[in-house]
Amino acid sequence: MKISDLTNSLGLEVICGQQGLTNEIRGCYVSDLLSDVMGTAREGDIWITLQTHQNIIAVASLKDLAGIILVKGLVPETETVEKSNSSGIPVLSTSLDTFTIAGKMYELLKKE
Template identity: 60%
Template sequence: MKVSEIIEKLDLKVYSGQKGLDREISGGYVSDLLSDVMGNAREGEVWITLQVHHNVMAIASLKDLAAVILVNNLEPQENTVRHSDDENIPVLGTNLSTFEIAGKLYQLFNQ
């Protein structure tokens, strides 16, 4: 499944990193603790979080994540957007809570 497909199916907003919409997704990871993501997320996963600052992109890039989904209508900070565009890793958004969007993504993956 590609990033563009989950955008369509989960009605996600695209904030940045449009060039990365073709990235292939291997799964998802949910955490707001950066060291947890650093230690345990795997390449190609979509990261669901409420953190909006620039270090989110540093981690997404170091871990080769497919995309980041910000929950609860949160918006990325300006330097997060810039870094996302540089790395071609999309930052996406939803008005849903972490619980709801994680549940929907999980369902998509296990259809």
């Protein structure tokens, strides 16, 4: 499953990092602690978080994550958008809360 497939099936809005929409999703990780993501997330995971600052792009890029989903309609900061576009880590947004979007993501990935 690619990021672009998610946008349709989960109704996500693509905010930035469009060139990464073809990234393949292998799994998902949910956390708002950056060191937890650094230590635990796996390559190809899509990361669900409420953090919107630019360091999320560095973490996603270092860990080769597929992309980031921001919850509750949160929008990334300007610097985050710039880094997302330059590094090709797509940032998507959902109006849903973490529990709900993670549940939907789980159902989708289970079918794979």
